Amino acid sequence: MTTIIAVGNQKGGVAKTTTVMSLGGALAEMGQSVLLVDLDAQANLTLSTGADPAKMRGTIADVLMQSANLYSVSRETSIPGMDLVPANAEMDLAERFLPVRQNYESILRSAFNGQEAYDYVLLDCPPSVGVVTQNALNAAQLLIIPTQAEYFSAHALRSMLGATRRVRQQLNPALVTRILITMFDQRNRIHREISEQLRATFSDALFETIIQLDTKLRESAVAGLPITHYLSHTRGTLQYRALAQEIVQYVQETAQQPD
Ligand SMILES: Nc1ncnc2c1ncn2[C@@H]1O[C@H](COP(=O)(O)OP(=O)(O)OP(=O)(O)O)[C@@H](O)[C@H]1O
Numbered sequence: 346m347t348t349i350i351a352v353g354n355q356k357g358g359v360a361k362t363t364t365v366m367s368l369g370g371a372l373a374e375m376g377q378s379v380l381l382v383d384l385d386a387q388a389n390l391t392l393s394t395g396a397d398p399a400k401m402r403g404t405i406a407d408v409l410m411q412s413a414n415l416y417s418v419s420r421e422t423s424i425p426g427m428d429l430v431p432a433n434a435e436m437d438l439a440e441r442f443l444p445v446r447q448n449y450e451s452i453l454r455s456a457f458n459g460q461e462a463y464d465y466v467l468l469d470c471p472p473s474v475g476v477v478t479q480n481a482l483n484a485a486q487l488l489i490i491p492t493q494a495e496y497f498s499a500h501a502l503r504s505m506l507g508a509t510r511r512v513r514q515q516l517n518p519a520l521v522t523r524i525l526i527t528m529f530d531q532r533n534r535i536h537r538e539i540s541e542q543l544r545a546t547f548s549d550a551l552f553e554t555i556i557q558l559d560t561k562l563r564e565s566a567v568a569g570l571p572i573t574h575y576l577s578h579t580r581g582t583l584q585y586r587a588l589a590q591e592i593v594q595y596v597q598e599t600a601q602q603p604d
């Protein structure tokens with residue numbers, strides 16, 4: 346069975362792309378086969394794997410415009426077991442023209458229909474709750490919302506949860522949401538307070554794992570590698586490995602539950 350995980354938050358710079366890349370690396374390390382899908386015109390995920398977006402022949406935009414099959418535009422990365430569907434600036438066009446298509450919010454979901462080639466598919470959403478993120482939420486079983494423990498993150502979190510609720514009511518009732526605290530600074534009092542509030546408010550809907558600040562995560566993106574394959578024992582690697590363990594365990598537990 347393929348588990349499709351969307352990583353989304355309308356707020357920019359909260360570590361969506363970093364989480365997709367690092368979690369992908371950690372899952373691949375565990376022997377899981379992984380497909381990363383870049384859904385953002387900024388193409389940061391594509392760049393993070395060391396690929397040049399401008400040189401990509403087939404991209405996720407072709408899939409959304411229904412002119413290519415998802416698997417015909419996927420390519421290998423330097424990490425064994427981890428493939429990528431790239432994006433480039435054409436994604437802006439796709440986003441603009443998507444709403445004129447029939448059932449446009451289900452195109453990505455249909456693209457995965459009957460395909461079981463990977464254990465995990467990770468969708469890197471753009472920083473908005475437009476039609477592309479809607480497609481991702483409709484296709485996914487699990488949504489990870491990375492958020493910083495900052496005062497201004499609460500509004501984005503609420504609006505993301507609102508979007509999730511709408512998708513669950515109208516399109517994808519099985520969608521489960523989990524919040525992930527990222528870029529946490531242990532010495533920062535506000536971070537400590539807000540993370541406690543998040544824990545009290547969301548309890549089980551918050552991952553146990555918290556991702557702390559680690560500048561090596563920035564370096565690994567420049568090196569074109571997931572942190573797990575860039576530095577095996579840095580804090581970011583250990584914490585994203587812990588997140589991968591939590592997710593694999595969650596998937597095993599839900600698979601055992603009767604429908
Ligand atoms: N735990 C961390 N510690 C330090 N830096 C981090 C951490 N996580 C992410 N970063 C850095 O923060 C920046 C933003 O991260 P990233 O690009 O993953 O966010 P994003 O949510 O995908 O942004 P966008 O909304 O633009 O797509 C990047 O430079 C990244 O390397």
Ligand SMILES: [Mg+2]
Pocket residue numbers: 361362363385389390469470
């Ligand atoms: Mg990003």
